[in-house]
Amino acid sequence: MSDRILIVEDEREIAEVLALYVENGGFTVARATTFQEALRQHGQFQPDLVLLDIGLPGGDGIEVLTAMRRKVDTPVIMVTAVDDEVTKLSSLRIGADDYVVKPFNPSEVVERIRAVLRRARGASARRVLTLGMLEIDLDARSGTVVDGDVRNRLQLTPSEFGILAHMARHPRRAFSRAELLDAVSPDSEAYDRVVDSHVSNLRQKLAASGCADMIEPVRGVGYRLWLDC
Template identity: 45%
Template sequence: MISSLVLVVEDDEDIASLLERYLARAGYRTTKASTGLAALAQVLRLQPDLILLDIGLPDIDGFDVLTKVRANSAVPVIFLSAMDDSMDKLLGLKLGADDYVTKPFNPQEVVARVGAVLKRTKGVAATEVIRHDEIEVQLDSHIAAVSTEKGRVELPLTATEFRLLVCLLRSPYKTFERTSLLDACLPESDALDRTIDTHIANLRRKLAERGQEGYITTVRGIGYRFARSTGA
């Protein structure tokens, strides 16, 4: 199952990066734009599943962006605004926004609202499952398991190992740099890049203990790829 793509439209790079990290940690794909015109181009090119849209953009404001989006698309939109004004909220909803979040916000709340809006507008299943060969991950229940001849066996993963497995499973055969895996799995940590090596080693061991040897290939000098190899 392909995860939902969220377009983050925000001219503050720190805020945009923070939202991307939390969304990625929750299992969403992300892309971003820092201007209204760039956002409109992304909507046409990528057709995102949801837009997080800042109102105060440097070229055209979020209200104008939403108006132009709604001329051709029903994609869900959540406004992000520094203005806690009931008239602005009313205007946003009248123009077709699905929700409105006031800054400063808790990024976990934003992620929760993204999930709620997607579920409400698209009928997203309560449980998203990612599978690759005999390996399966259930995102909302935070369960990872493998299928064996004796049946389904759960993997006793830590939270970081679970996020790491989800990240790798979403893009099998893609080579991930250590820094990108660290951002996806430990976004608030000050850990060094090589910390990922320890988590990878533990994840490999737990997969191998349940008959899934050889997954997660080391790409020398770069990072890791989720692909079966006897020399991993």
């Protein structure tokens, strides 16, 4: 299955040239032209890498990058006409993996995609968060309670896993219901209280596997994940 590349570019001709070269390089391509569309496509298409312009209708690429980094570690290459050190350093600090200035050689961009994907996979061959007896495999999207030689894999729905993984990145932090809903379904129009149902089911599954009270309610805020399990 080919890697998925999301091209976020509002200039049609540039987007078409990039798409042509990237597809010829063996990748599957999706495109977005605005700030909101970029975030929506990122959630729906789940790309393996994003080519991201800075100047976008409705916002800018730095804001898109910041929003993405709050949720996942998708590799991002900035492809932009903005050629100043402050913007470049800011992008790299926020989490961009590379920075390409227009005008560019499309073939070089394709090679940079391959290089960034190789680095990303080498750095995260197996991304696992460990909190006491709980192991969360971010790539396999699975949670396992390990008690000695016994490994009990949790049967989690996509939303339950998303909530657990999001909270596990920042244990002991109190998350609002709105934050958790946005983390698992950024375009959802569901009410925040839907999170209560997901968290209730998640707490029951953790308790059944020996991790009772690992997630606790925070009055007036939402929920917190403890390290103890």
